[in-house]
Amino acid sequence: MSRVKTAVLIVLGLLWLAPVYLLVVNASKSVDGYDAKTVWKPAGFDLFANFGDAWSKAALSDTLVSTTMYSVIAPVLAVLVGAAAGYAIVVLKLKRGFLWFVFIFGGTIFPLQMILMPLFSGYANSGLYDTRIGMIVVYTAISVPFSAFVMRNFFTGIARSVFEAAVVDGGGLFRIFRSIYLPMAGSALAAIFILQATFVWNDLLLGLTLSQSDSVRPIMPALTGLQSTYGGAALPTVLAGGLLVSLPTVILFLAAQRFFSRGLALGQF
Amino acid sequence: MTSTIERSPVKVRARSQRPDRTGARAAPLFGLPAVAVVALLLYLPFLWTTYVSFTSYDGLASPVWSGLANYKAMFSDPDLVGALVNTLLWVVGMVTLPVALGLLVAVLTYGHKWGTWLRLPFLLPYAISGVAVGVIWGFVLQPDGALGQALGFFGLPGAHTGWLQAGPGNTIMMIIAVTWQAAGVNALLFVVGLQSIPSEPLEAARLDGADGFKLFRFHLWPQLRPITTVVVGLSIVGSLKTFDVVWVMTQGGPGTSSETLALSMYKETFVLNDYGQGAAIALFLSLVTFAASILYLRYQLGDAREQG
Numbered sequence: 001m002s003r004v005k006t007a008v009l010i011v012l013g014l015l016w017l018a019p020v021y022l023l024v025v026n027a028s029k030s031v032d033g034y035d036a037k038t039v040w041k042p043a044g045f046d047l048f049a050n051f052g053d054a055w056s057k058a059a060l061s062d063t064l065v066s067t068t069m070y071s072v073i074a075p076v077l078a079v080l081v082g083a084a085a086g087y088a089i090v091v092l093k094l095k096r097g098f099l100w101f102v103f104i105f106g107g108t109i110f111p112l113q114m115i116l117m118p119l120f121s122g123y124a125n126s127g128l129y130d131t132r133i134g135m136i137v138v139y140t141a142i143s144v145p146f147s148a149f150v151m152r153n154f155f156t157g158i159a160r161s162v163f164e165a166a167v168v169d170g171g172g173l174f175r176i177f178r179s180i181y182l183p184m185a186g187s188a189l190a191a192i193f194i195l196q197a198t199f200v201w202n203d204l205l206l207g208l209t210l211s212q213s214d215s216v217r218p219i220m221p222a223l224t225g226l227q228s229t230y231g232g233a234a235l236p237t238v239l240a241g242g243l244l245v246s247l248p249t250v251i252l253f254l255a256a257q258r259f260f261s262r263g264l265a266l267g268q269f
Numbered sequence: 270m271t272s273t274i275e276r277s278p279v280k281v282r283a284r285s286q287r288p289d290r291t292g293a294r295a296a297p298l299f300g301l302p303a304v305a306v307v308a309l310l311l312y313l314p315f316l317w318t319t320y321v322s323f324t325s326y327d328g329l330a331s332p333v334w335s336g337l338a339n340y341k342a343m344f345s346d347p348d349l350v351g352a353l354v355n356t357l358l359w360v361v362g363m364v365t366l367p368v369a370l371g372l373l374v375a376v377l378t379y380g381h382k383w384g385t386w387l388r389l390p391f392l393l394p395y396a397i398s399g400v401a402v403g404v405i406w407g408f409v410l411q412p413d414g415a416l417g418q419a420l421g422f423f424g425l426p427g428a429h430t431g432w433l434q435a436g437p438g439n440t441i442m443m444i445i446a447v448t449w450q451a452a453g454v455n456a457l458l459f460v461v462g463l464q465s466i467p468s469e470p471l472e473a474a475r476l477d478g479a480d481g482f483k484l485f486r487f488h489l490w491p492q493l494r495p496i497t498t499v500v501v502g503l504s505i506v507g508s509l510k511t512f513d514v515v516w517v518m519t520q521g522g523p524g525t526s527s528e529t530l531a532l533s534m535y536k537e538t539f540v541l542n543d544y545g546q547g548a549a550i551a552l553f554l555s556l557v558t559f560a561a562s563i564l565y566l567r568y569q570l571g572d573a574r575e576q577g
Contacts, residue, residue, distance in 0.1 A: 006383075081303050104303050107311040107312070109555075113535070116534075173292065177299070241404075242401040246397045
């Protein structure tokens with residue numbers, strides 16, 4: 001029985017790895033030597049040349065800088081804003097706190113499609129369209145409800161006496177938040193950060209809608225641009241681009257698998 | 270406040286009251302940023318889209334009230350009906366294929382000596398973005414591409430099929446691509462579920478002679494219900510929003526044969542400038558997502574009540 005299990009798993013696993021194999025092998029072929037009839041056979045190793053090619057053709061260097069900015073700054077802001085909300089509701093006992101919490105968390109219900117058009121018009125009218133600030137603002141807003149959700153749950157688990165003791169010790173409310181509650185929430189903050197950073201990195205729809213120029217556009221819309229422009233002509237370049245943009249999330253994922261599963265079990269429904 | 274405490278230690282006696290009072294007064298300051306950002310960038314746009322869905326609006330002139338016209342168009346325009354059918358296909362596909370495969374992988378790897386390692390190939394694609402998944406599978410499925418060549422090599426039929434060139438085949442192939450991406454994370458969630466099942470009853474069942482399928486059907490599967498709800502809920506909501514893989518692989522084409530509602534909404538609004546129609550699709554999609562979430566939450570809360 002156990003041998004059958006193992007055999008099934010190995011066959012399925014190989015099947016699952018086949019697309020990854022194809023990606024790596026064909027992203028490594030030279031653009032000139034690429035032959036559409038032999039995609040399963042490895043040939044040469046021009047991966048880094050293709051990386052460079054994708055880099056310059058899709059203006060990835062600008063894009064990469066912006067995307068990195070977005071997927072670091074927005075989740076950090078969201079984590080802080082969400083934690084402050086959780087602190088206000090749970091620790092400071094905000095009046096009608098639960099209602100406010102439902103209001104904030106309700107923000108996760110809308111599909112992105114529901115807010116795209118007004119955001120596009122609003123951004124166009126206010127000068128936020130196609131700016132890095134605009135992108136950071138929208139990614140932060142999207143990430144806040146989930147962050148507030150996790151942080152509220154986390155703070156609920158902290159004994160009330162911690163807060164009372166801190167007040168007696170003479171800490172201001174802001175200092176108590178910054179130097180007691182935030183540090184205690186380290187692991188929860190990290191989990192939210194990783195999940196939201198991955199979300200921002202992988203976003204296509206908001207980037208496609210709210211940005212245009214190479215220096216503002218996030219990486220996923222840039223990659224789709226590369227694909228449609230160069231089509232079948234330079235497949236190794238397109239594939240190298242696909243591999244390149246996947247590396248950060250794959251590495252992050254493998255490094256923080258536990259956070260991912262916990263975060264998934266926690267929040268997204 | 271600090272100085273008050275230092276100056277008159279007598280007041281410390283009232284401390285059990287004080288944190289709540291000072292806290293409650295300052296609380297709105299800490300809560301404000303979250304509320305403001307959510308209200309301004311999520312709720313306000315939501316309301317505007319809702320309004321626009323009842324109007325005729327091209328994004329330039331002012332919206333003109335048109336009642337339910339956009340909704341009537343949605344259910345009579347053959348292209349949009351096609352998108353509706355495709356979206357349904359996505360929902361059905363995503364609650365069956367990745368869920369079943371995830372369950373299979375979880376049950377097979379759970380308790381296996383190399384379980385963690387054998388699960389890794391399935392988890393890897395989850396870390397890859399929808400856009401990159403679209404790029405890889407677009408490559409695999411191109412006419413006479415990797416899949417065609419593999420089929421030809423084994424002498425199987427279909428070697429020269431244009432996988433993405435006609436509906437509903439193209440939608441089904443894209444569902445398979447997303448299955449490739451999503452099965453691993455479902456497996457992970459099912460493993461979490463399996464870990465929460467107490468081992469004694471299982472041992473007892475084994476001693477009673479239950480094994481393999483029987484053990485699974487009568488002992489594991491019923492106990493996995495809560496986590497199955499989570500997995501199915503995630504799959505439904507995710508499938509309704511499907512956009513990036515389809516956008517990269519077919520852009521909804523050829524024609525509109527592989528459009529989903531999420532994609533139609535984007536096209537109507539940003540390509541055809543029919544903001545009203547796009548808004549109607551968005552609102553319809555929201556209502557369906559909302560209904561699915563409520564059903565799912567009721568299930569979840571029902572479970573919680575059973576457990577006390």
